[in-house]
Amino acid sequence: MTDRALVVVRAGALTTVQDLGRPGHAHLGVPRSGALDAPAAALMNRLVGNPAEAALLETTLNGCDLRPRSAVTVAVGGAPCPVSVDGRPAPWGAPVHVPAGALLSVGTAVSGVRAYVAVAGGVTVEPVLGSRSTDLLSGLGPPPLTDGTVLPLGKPYDLPARVDVVPQPSPPAQLVLRVTPGPRDDWFTAAAWHTFTTHTYRVSSASNRIGLRTEGPALERAIGGELPSEGMVLGAVQVPPDGHPVVFLADHPTTGGYPVIAVVHPEDLPTTAQSPPGTPVRFIPSRT
Amino acid sequence: MRALPVGDRALLVEVSTDEEAQALHADLLRRRAEGSLSVREIVPAARTVLLDGLDDPSRLAAQLSLARLPPVPPPEKDAVEIAVRYDGPDLADVAELWGVSPEEVARIHAAADFRVAFCGFAPGFGYLTGLPARYGVPRRATPRTTVPAGSVGLAGPYTGVYPRSSPGGWQLIGTTDAVLWDHARVPAALLSPGTPVRFVPVDS
Numbered sequence: 001m002t003d004r005a006l007v008v009v010r011a012g013a014l015t016t017v018q019d020l021g022r023p024g025h026a027h028l029g030v031p032r033s034g035a036l037d038a039p040a041a042a043l044m045n046r047l048v049g050n051p052a053e054a055a056l057l058e059t060t061l062n063g064c065d066l067r068p069r070s071a072v073t074v075a076v077g078g079a080p081c082p083v084s085v086d087g088r089p090a091p092w093g094a095p096v097h098v099p100a101g102a103l104l105s106v107g108t109a110v111s112g113v114r115a116y117v118a119v120a121g122g123v124t125v126e127p128v129l130g131s132r133s134t135d136l137l138s139g140l141g142p143p144p145l146t147d148g149t150v151l152p153l154g155k156p157y158d159l160p161a162r163v164d165v166v167p168q169p170s171p172p173a174q175l176v177l178r179v180t181p182g183p184r185d186d187w188f189t190a191a192a193w194h195t196f197t198t199h200t201y202r203v204s205s206a207s208n209r210i211g212l213r214t215e216g217p218a219l220e221r222a223i224g225g226e227l228p229s230e231g232m233v234l235g236a237v238q239v240p241p242d243g244h245p246v247v248f249l250a251d252h253p254t255t256g257g258y259p260v261i262a263v264v265h266p267e268d269l270p271t272t273a274q275s276p277p278g279t280p281v282r283f284i285p286s287r288t
Numbered sequence: 289m290r291a292l293p294v295g296d297r298a299l300l301v302e303v304s305t306d307e308e309a310q311a312l313h314a315d316l317l318r319r320r321a322e323g324s325l326s327v328r329e330i331v332p333a334a335r336t337v338l339l340d341g342l343d344d345p346s347r348l349a350a351q352l353s354l355a356r357l358p359p360v361p362p363p364e365k366d367a368v369e370i371a372v373r374y375d376g377p378d379l380a381d382v383a384e385l386w387g388v389s390p391e392e393v394a395r396i397h398a399a400a401d402f403r404v405a406f407c408g409f410a411p412g413f414g415y416l417t418g419l420p421a422r423y424g425v426p427r428r429a430t431p432r433t434t435v436p437a438g439s440v441g442l443a444g445p446y447t448g449v450y451p452r453s454s455p456g457g458w459q460l461i462g463t464t465d466a467v468l469w470d471h472a473r474v475p476a477a478l479l480s481p482g483t484p485v486r487f488v489p490v491d492s
Contacts, residue, residue: 026329026340028477029407128471139452140471183292183300229408229415231331231338233298245337255333255408263295 003212004153006119009103010065014208016117016134017123019055019088019167025129026254029248030140032234036209036273037114040078040168044118047075047095054122055132057145059115061276063106064145066117070100071151075121077168079112079251079274093168112171121154127258136209137251171274175203177247177264178286179237182226184259192219196245196261197285204244205277208264210253211238211246214281218243219261222257229255235264237283245283247272289357291349298340303357306334306405306417311360312483313337313406332406332481334415340484367401370449372440373416374398374489376460378428382442385425393461394489396423402447402485407477411471412451414479421445431457437442438464440487447487449479462487 008015018041020035020076035041035058045054057064065079067072076083077093084105091095095181098104106115111249124130125142145151185263201216219239232238236248238258264272265286275281289312292300303309313332316339319325325348328341343350374394383390402418420440427443432455435441439450440459448458449469468478479485 023328023341025411026331026338027407028411029409029413030411052328129476139413161409180293180295183294221453228334228336229298229406230333230336231329233294233340234339235295252407254331257405260294263298 004072004121004155005069006072006123006151006153007067007069008064008145008147008149008151009067011058011149012062014060014181015064015145016058016136017055017060017125017142018133018153019131020053020101021133021250022131022135022140022245023262026231027255029138030129031135031137031251031254033131033135033141035116035133036250037116038101039270040114041118044075044116044170045079045122047093047156048073048120049119050118050120050122051157051159053105054118054120054137054154054157055114055125056116056123059106059117060109060249061113063115063133064117065106066104067101068098068104068119068153070276072098073156074098074104075118076106076115078114079109079171080211081109081115082107113276114273116150116203119153120156124152124154135251137253141182145194169226169271170273172279174283175279177268177272177283179262179264179283180286181262182260183269187221187223187227187259188261189220189222191263192221195219197283201245201281202280203275203277203279209249209251211248212275214245214247216244219245221259229257232256232260233263235269236260236267237262249273289352289355291352293345293349294338294340297342297345299342299345299352301337301339301352304318305377307360308357309333309335309337310403310405310482311357314361315358317482323450329428333408338450340409363403363482363484366483367476367486369486369488370440370466371490372398372462372464372487373491374462376440376462378441378459382425382459382461386423397447397461398487398489400487401490402487404479404481404485405446406481407479409468410451410454412449412477414481414483414485414487415433416447416479417445419445421449425459427457428459431455435460436463438466440464
């Protein structure tokens, strides 16, 4: 078999196809989606000579096993994890040659949460609204991978990979998220803002691609009731009635009726993708 | 009209009424079309319009604070007609809330000129305004775990059509075979903000 395809032998806990997502359709109720740790995804694409918009795989905690039907170059990065080809150790965060029919194993993350597996030529499932990303909120894009899924691959690009190995940040021991107040900080008491910006929260196990949920002291409202639904941005810190802040990630709903106390700085969002449940979280005010 | 900062790259522009939100949305779309506004997302909602992906939100906020809202422009296109069988499981409850017969609910609903105020909840789900204020209804006390695709429902001042099967708490007054969302179609969404809509009754 020489066709360019990737057989999913072991899908793992949650492995999805991701690219840069489908921004620009929020007014139709379509979430942006896309790789949660976008810098890691971009680096892996570069290592295999793909353009930034090529689709790759995003794994969750325990990796996945893949068998390409033709020889391919891959790169695995993001969450540090063991990589092997037919049982032989292979480098992480560097281009790896996988012969046709060999088994590429992406193991359980040593730290962090999400590993990215880029394949030269990219995963070429049918795009939806210009993106191949799986959107877990609205169900757009390909469903999460299951054992036996066969993914089509594109022809390798001729882009030279300028680097063989790239430095990648280690997953953080503590999440420090810079936040800008508003748009609805006035819906909370002054004590709530103080609590929000001084206490240490923890990443909740209920976190997913839609939102990073937190555990910690509840934030007290100065204004009761629900807001009329309003548009939501990536990184919005929404506070539902239980008072526990939720940071909106790539698959977040486009509108919502709970007040947003603050918005996380975009550069700090990729680290949320690599923070397992229990990770301490600090919200630090940054006035601009 | 006031513009609230949302992070470093977005503004939430807040107005007082649904009508003002629709007027503001139409005006912002016009500004973008003529090239005087550069923004990635314009997301209307009940009393706000979110502008996301701005280079200089504070400058735009200053401009908007001085701007006056033009009236809602007349629709640029013909109304989308949605054929409805008024046979929903909550039709009798809505009739009681309105103080009319079920047949009269269908007549009143089908006589109204609707407009998509905004979308959300799911791709292709529009919040339609157009019913007189006295016909507002609460959501069901207990949401259904499954509402079939094509269900036509009421909640608060809004009418909506479920693009696909999902949980939901709206009062269901009818069903349609119209395809609200088809990502293989261009455009994928039958309804987008500003679209005029009429419901056309058909026999069950």
